[in-house]
Amino acid sequence: MYPQLKLDNQLCFRLYTAARLITASYTPFFKKFGITYPQYLVLMLLWEKDNQVVGDITERLLLETNTVTPILQRMEKQGLIIRQKSKADSRKCIVSLTNEGKRLEEQIKEVPNCLAHSILEEGMEIDDLKAMVPLLDKLIGTIGKQTKQKE
Amino acid sequence: MYPQLKLDNQLCFRLYTAARLITASYTPFFKKFGITYPQYLVLMLLWEKDNQVVGDITERLLLETNTVTPILQRMEKQGLIIRQKSKADSRKCIVSLTNEGKRLEEQIKEVPNCLAHSILEEGMEIDDLKAMVPLLDKLIGTIGKQTKQKE
DNA sequence: CTTTAATATATCGTGTGCGATATAAAAATA
DNA sequence: TATTTTTATATCGCACACGATATATTAAAG
Numbered sequence: 001m002y003p004q005l006k007l008d009n010q011l012c013f014r015l016y017t018a019a020r021l022i023t024a025s026y027t028p029f030f031k032k033f034g035i036t037y038p039q040y041l042v043l044m045l046l047w048e049k050d051n052q053v054v055g056d057i058t059e060r061l062l063l064e065t066n067t068v069t070p071i072l073q074r075m076e077k078q079g080l081i082i083r084q085k086s087k088a089d090s091r092k093c094i095v096s097l098t099n100e101g102k103r104l105e106e107q108i109k110e111v112p113n114c115l116a117h118s119i120l121e122e123g124m125e126i127d128d129l130k131a132m133v134p135l136l137d138k139l140i141g142t143i144g145k146q147t148k149q150k151e
Numbered sequence: 152m153y154p155q156l157k158l159d160n161q162l163c164f165r166l167y168t169a170a171r172l173i174t175a176s177y178t179p180f181f182k183k184f185g186i187t188y189p190q191y192l193v194l195m196l197l198w199e200k201d202n203q204v205v206g207d208i209t210e211r212l213l214l215e216t217n218t219v220t221p222i223l224q225r226m227e228k229q230g231l232i233i234r235q236k237s238k239a240d241s242r243k244c245i246v247s248l249t250n251e252g253k254r255l256e257e258q259i260k261e262v263p264n265c266l267a268h269s270i271l272e273e274g275m276e277i278d279d280l281k282a283m284v285p286l287l288d289k290l291i292g293t294i295g296k297q298t299k300q301k302e
Numbered sequence: 303c304t305t306t307a308a309t310a311t312a313t314c315g316t317g318t319g320c321g322a323t324a325t326a327a328a329a330a331t332a
Numbered sequence: 333t334a335t336t337t338t339t340a341t342a343t344c345g346c347a348c349a350c351g352a353t354a355t356a357t358t359a360a361a362g
Binding site for chain 2 (some may be wrong): 001002004005006007010011012013014015016017018019020021022023024025026037041044045047048060061062105108109112113115118119122123124128129131132133135136137138139140141142143144145146147
Binding site for chain 3 (some may be wrong): 020024027053054055058065066068069070073089090091092093
């Protein structure tokens with residue numbers, strides 16, 4: 001009846017589906033390391049810069065502590081990171097890589113290339129992937145702006 | 152160290168974030184109807200064509216029954232749909248709208264337009280949104296192809 | 303210096319997603 | 333027809349997301 005209520009006309013459903021499918025395509029690579037996609041995001045941040053506080057991580061991932069804290073707790077239990085209170089400000093919690101967490105970088109570094117490669121082999125073109133980046137950044141920026149306005 | 156392991160270089164993280172933020176922007180509109188984004192997806196399918204079997208729904212949403220069945224059970228408990236076994240093939244489960252489920256269409260029909268409008272007001276351009284659609288479709292098609300190959 | 307407000311993180315409850323497995327019915331095969 | 337295989341859906345367990353709330357610590361105000 002209403003064309004705007006048809007699934008095929010909705011950008012949001014495409015984003016929802018694309019995100020699910022592409023993160024799922026990471027899963028087989030992560031399986032032998034016992035990590036998940038969100039845990040991989042945390043590891044990337046720490047590989048880039050170790051010893052960050054929880055707030056740094058939530059800010060980069062655009063997630064809240066109610067999501068990130070449980071992820072960090074699981075990662076600590078698995079021995080990938082440690083969490084310790086800051087001495088300067090004991091409200092803050094500093095997240096650091098263990099040796100095991102550091103070692104994973106070498107083992108995982110080929111995964112993103114590998115996935116990109118297999119997507120390109122299946123008909124997707126590099127220019128298509130490149131074209132999406134600024135569009136997604138603009139969209140994320142726009143929606144993020146709205147979200148902030150309501151606070 | 153490895154540029155491909157930087158968050159800022161990853162398409163997947165952008166998709167993951169964009170999907171989260173855009174579906175979250177639906178939430179305030181759904182709140183007064185007590186539904187969620189995935190429940191809204193099911194409703195849209197049924198508004199388009201009532202009395203579909205579970206398999207039709209999983210196929211359109213690219214989800215499995217382990218996700219869809221619990222959603223349908225919650226929707227049935229809320230009185231939005233009913234589920235009944237097919238008489239022709241009692242393995243199949245036919246999902247139908249209740250009157251309440253049907254009534255929601257009128258109340259929700261402006262939501263997608265409303266969201267699109269507010270995104271456009273904040274600097275996103277209509278051409279940007281339109282440009283994303285075929286790119287996402289191509290990506291979804293490509294990853295879907297890979298997923299099927301492994302079966 | 304005490305009270306109040308702001309900040310940083312954690313906890314709790316609910317609803318997905320999804321891998322793995324179970325169940326039941328229909329279809330195919332022996 | 334009895335057995336096996338396939339199909340359709342459901343169940344279970346775990347890890348997110350996220351709204352709401354709680355806790356602890358620091359900063360600001362009185």
